[in-house]
Amino acid sequence: MSDWYMLTVVGEDRPGIVARVTKALFEGGCNLGEASMMRLGGSFTIMLMVELEGTGERLLRLVEPVAGSLGLHVHVDAIAGRLHRHLEPDVSVTVYGADRAGIVARVTGALAEAGLHILELRSDVAGSKENPIYIMHIEGHAARGIDALRTALSQLGLEDIEVHLEPVTTMLG
Amino acid sequence: MASLEIITYPDERLKQVAQPVERFDEALRRFVERLEQTMRDAPGGVGIAAPQVGHLFRIAIVDVSSRPKIACNGRMVLINPEILSWEGMVKGREGCMSVPDFTGNVVRAECITVSALDETGRQREYRCTGYEARAVQHEIDHLDGLLFLDRLVSRRTDLFPRKNYGSRKSA
Ligand SMILES: [Zn+2]
Numbered sequence: 238m239s240d241w242y243m244l245t246v247v248g249e250d251r252p253g254i255v256a257r258v259t260k261a262l263f264e265g266g267c268n269l270g271e272a273s274m275m276r277l278g279g280s281f282t283i284m285l286m287v288e289l290e291g292t293g294e295r296l297l298r299l300v301e302p303v304a305g306s307l308g309l310h311v312h313v314d315a316i317a318g319r320l321h322r323h324l325e326p327d328v329s330v331t332v333y334g335a336d337r338a339g340i341v342a343r344v345t346g347a348l349a350e351a352g353l354h355i356l357e358l359r360s361d362v363a364g365s366k367e368n369p370i371y372i373m374h375i376e377g378h379a380a381r382g383i384d385a386l387r388t389a390l391s392q393l394g395l396e397d398i399e400v401h402l403e404p405v406t407t408m409l410g
Numbered sequence: 411m412a413s414l415e416i417i418t419y420p421d422e423r424l425k426q427v428a429q430p431v432e433r434f435d436e437a438l439r440r441f442v443e444r445l446e447q448t449m450r451d452a453p454g455g456v457g458i459a460a461p462q463v464g465h466l467f468r469i470a471i472v473d474v475s476s477r478p479k480i481a482c483n484g485r486m487v488l489i490n491p492e493i494l495s496w497e498g499m500v501k502g503r504e505g506c507m508s509v510p511d512f513t514g515n516v517v518r519a520e521c522i523t524v525s526a527l528d529e530t531g532r533q534r535e536y537r538c539t540g541y542e543a544r545a546v547q548h549e550i551d552h553l554d555g556l557l558f559l560d561r562l563v564s565r566r567t568d569l570f571p572r573k574n575y576g577s578r579k580s581a
Contacts (some may be wrong), residue, residue, distance in 0.1 A: 321511050326503075384453045406477070407503040407513050408541060410457030 239290045241270065243316045244300065246283035248309030250276050255283070257303045262287060265299035270320050286318065326356050326405050328375035328383050334398025336362055336369035343393060344373070344400070351389035352381030371398075376405065413448040414463040418508050419557060421464070428459075428466045428553045430490045434531035438469075442487055442529040446471050449515040452507050459552030461510050470549035474542045482542045486534075490528035491550055493519075494535075502544050504558045514562045518544045 246258060255274055262269065270286030289296055293313040304311045307367050330353075332344055345355070355377045364370035379386055383404050431438065441460075449458035449471055458470040473485040498520030506511040521539045523561065524546055528534050538546050550560060558560060 259480050323511060323513075325513060406541060407454075407458060407505050408544050408548065409452070409454045409505045409507065410459075410472070410545050 238357040239268070239288050240352055241316050242287050242289070242293055242296050243280070243318070243327045244283070244285045244287045244296065245314075246285070246300070246304065246309050247280055248304075248307060250279055250281040251307070253309060254281050257307065258283065258300060258309075261299055261303045265289065265296075267296070267299070286316070299360055322353075324356055325379055325407060326378060328377055328379045328386065329403050329405050330375040330377070330386070331373070331401040331403075332375075332398060333370060333372040334395075336371040338366070340371055340395075340398060341373065343395070344390070345375075347389040347393050348375075348377075348386055350361070351385040352379055354378045354380060358378070411444060411447050414444050414465075416448065416452070416462050416507050417464050418510060419559075421508075422507055423461055423464050423466060423554045424552070424557060425463065426466055427555050428461050428468045430468050431508045431527070434489075434527070434529065438489075439529050441465065442469065442471070445469065446473075446485075446487075448498070453509055457549045458507070459549045461552050468553045470546075470553060472542065473544045474545055474550055477541065479540045481535045481539055483538065485525075486546070487528045487538055488524065488526040488546070488549065489528065491524050491546075493547070493550065494523045494525055497521040499542060500544075501543070504544065504548055506548070507517070508557055509557060509559060510551075512559075514558065515545075516548075516558050516561045517563050518547045522546060523565070524550075540568070 238373060259269065266289060267287040270288060272283065272285040274283045287296060293315055297313050300311050330348065332340065350363065357377055358377045360371065360373040362369050362371055383402060387402055390402065433465035445458055445460060445463060448453045448463060456474045457470065457472040460467050468490045470488040470491060471486065472488065474480060474482045475484050499517050499571050500520040501515050501517050504516050520543060523535065523537050523544045525533065525535045
């Protein structure tokens with residue numbers, strides 16, 4: 238009887254982290270599921286669904302040797318999640334503008350209240366140190382329709398940032 | 411009329427190049443009917459290609475008229491289709507009956523002209539835009555052994571939809 242865990246790995250970025258962590262998991266008999274792995278700032282981050290026979294402690298012990306040698310922090314949570322539970326986004330939101338405190342909280346707060354369920358969010362700070370630009374892209378499900386989101390955003394009075402809302406219509410063929 | 415069975419990746423037939431149709435006979439028309447039925451029986455399906463039922467011939471059907479508020483040509487039977495012209499590029503989300511439980515973003519031409527024969531062998535030409543053009547390109551890809559997985563775009567490019575460039579005002 239096997240269980241799913243969410244394995245979180247964070248540490249200073251260097252080449253080879255993914256290869257070494259997943260090799261340890263493979264050799265330990267784990268099955269890998271959905272994952273998000275990326276460099277954020279100078280750190281490398283892994284959020285990875287792992288299935289194995291055994292406890293979270295066993296998973297931790299499998300990863301610890303390689304994590305120790307690469308200076309990575311590891312965290313394990315037992316999850317109720319399973320594969321094949323994708324939700325389809327029906328709206329995408331792009332926000333960008335001069336970086337300033339509170340953009341994310343205000344925009345996502347208004348969107349949540351108008352029925353947005355965020356399925357994926359990526360954000361970045363580009364530009365220069367003096368003139369940073371904040372860029373955010375969201376894909377989500379609009380439970381009360383896209384117009385409710387549009388109205389909520391227009392009431393925020395964010396004149397100095399760009400917000401683009403677009404329906405996502407998946408073509409199935 | 412019974413649906414045909416849709417084969418799913420990694421069935422190798424989905425990666426093969428399909429053969430042109432040469433005989434426009436009763437057998438072809440019966441197959442087109444069953445292929446169409448298979449498409450209509452799949453919830454949300456707006457297009458299908460013969461290789462998706464394991465029949466390696468250059469036959470596709472697209473009908474997006476069930477989707478609200480989009481320009482379309484209605485039911486199109488595309489046999490030995492060829493895309494004559496492409497215009498614009500646009501990113502959109504696609505799924506495939508042969509790749510269950512996954513959708514992803516793909517860049518396609520926004521506007522195409524396609525020529526094809528119908529099931530009676532008559533030459534047809536269609537101009538397709540947007541969603542319909544996407545469906546036609548997806549199905550024609552199937553005839554060349556290509557899946558939308560072969561054309562996925564990086565999530566990172568999502569941060570800069572093309573429209574932002576198009577609407578940029580000159581300084
Ligand atoms: Zn397909």
